[in-house]
Amino acid sequence: MHSLQSNSFLGTDYLQSGTFKQQELFRDLEEWKILKSLHGFKPTLAGTIPLDIDTETSDVDILVKFNVPAHLQKICYAKFRNLPNYTFSEKTMDFRLTLVCRFETKKFQYEIFGQSLEPTEQYGWIHMMVENRFLKLADPSFREEIRNLKRQGIKTEPAFCKVLDLKGDPYKTMIQWNQKTEDQFRELLIQKGFQINPN
Template identity: 40%
Template sequence: MINFKDITYLKEGTVRQKEAHKTLLELNVFQLLENYNPILVGTIPIDIDVESSDLDIICQSDNHEEVIKVVCENYGEFSGFEVRTISSYKNLKTTIITFEYKTFPIEIFIQNKLPEKQDSYLHMLIEHQVLLEENVAFKSKIITLKQQGFKTEPAFAKLLSLKGDPYKMLLTYGFEKGYIS
């Protein structure tokens, strides 16, 4: 299993993963956010990204303003810079900071929850395990659905015939299969 907590795995990956690694190093984002336990999640780490895929970095902090200040000081001048806070997601305050750097849209998510327990990380672990167990055609179908506009979790839910909220059902599926505990 890939250690997704250490981005060095990207150096040996696809062209896009290597570009992501280089970009993250240029931005020095993991060192800048090291006190907030950053983890790269999403489609790029598991090689199901499409051209518009972004770099999603999840972090943990009970002081969102502190993280916002650090990010603003370092990336506030970048194209598309925006900060928004959602207070209703699972009754958990979530701040999302977005900006663009070179060819990548970047999103930094802040919650006061261990990154390893955040849904986006758990979804990625489940999706990675499914991809390991399925064939290449399955992966191609996921990418095709994403190119057609599907978000990742709904694409997996469709191909796995999961009914209901795809985000919740994917977590349930992962728990039932023993992919996450």
């Protein structure tokens, strides 16, 4: 397991020196005080923009932890209800209550995803960490293949499993790969014809 202390994805500083889209996201988060508004819920960015595999239609995923579901609903309503296409819903995922708040600014579509788990224990984060390990190890053609599949409307986890020829439920498969070693990641990439980045 990778240490959380040294994980740059836990903050937003990396966005400031990142791609154009990442820098734009940093400014948007600041302008609308989105993470500040969610301060008590440990807001953590996940998804495709942090990984630089986003497409034109990618939204921004923010993972949060709630203790009392109604508190999150109240804050989201107070802070974001006046933004375009605001919705708030609840569903059950893996037997766990999950709250989803969506809204838009002029530049981005946002999805706040709340569970009673720490953001770094939620599947959205674990998927991102596994995807990041593949992206860091593989040559740039791997990232392009993922992005091309996403442009065709394929979701992120299924896109990774398709490129890597991994069978079964893509969401569960990504969770299983969180337990694998760096050598196993390398081995699979080489087997699928990708060059490995020198460290």
